[in-house]
Amino acid sequence: MAHGHYDLKKAKNGQFHxxxxxxxxxxxxxxxxxxxxxxxENGIASVQANSPNEQAYEIKPSKDGQHYFVLKAKNHQVIGVSEMYHATSDAKKGVLSVIKNGPSTDIRDLTN
Structure with missing residues (x-):
């Protein structure tokens, strides 16, 4: 069974995500x-630490009626944002996927 992983990238503007x-x-x-x-890398560590906590997620409506969720650290800072989902139930499935895959220690450094 395949497991989740992180892709660490450098953007064209020189920043990292x-x-x-x-x-x-x-x-x-x-x-x-x-x-x-x-x-x-600290952000990844924060997701690894906070992703198993179901209370760290907040599902929100978007302006166009879709739904997405954010993952927050203990200090309430947003540390990750999901894609858009058509239904709240799909967003909830996305949360469960992050809970499952977030603790992964497989970090792929694509910054070179």
Missing amino acids: FNLKAGNGEIILSSEMYASKASA
């Missing part, structure tokens, strides 16, 4: 942009 991918390769959580690679 990461995506958490499920075992099937689908992006299930994306980070904000970070000024340094070390900060992005």
Whole structure:
């Protein structure tokens, strides 16, 4: 069975970000942009630590009627955002996928 992993990337503007991918390769959580690679790595560590906690998630409606969720650290800072889902039930499935895959220690450094 395939497990989730993190892709750590460098953007064209020189900042860093990461995506958490499920075992099937689908992006299930994306980070904000970070000024340094070390900060992005700290963000991954925060997702690893906070993702198992179901209370750390908040499902929200988007302006166009879709739904997404955010994962928050203990200090209430958003550390990851999901894709858009058509239904709240689909967003809840996405949360369960992040709970399952978030603790992964498989970090793929794609910054070179």
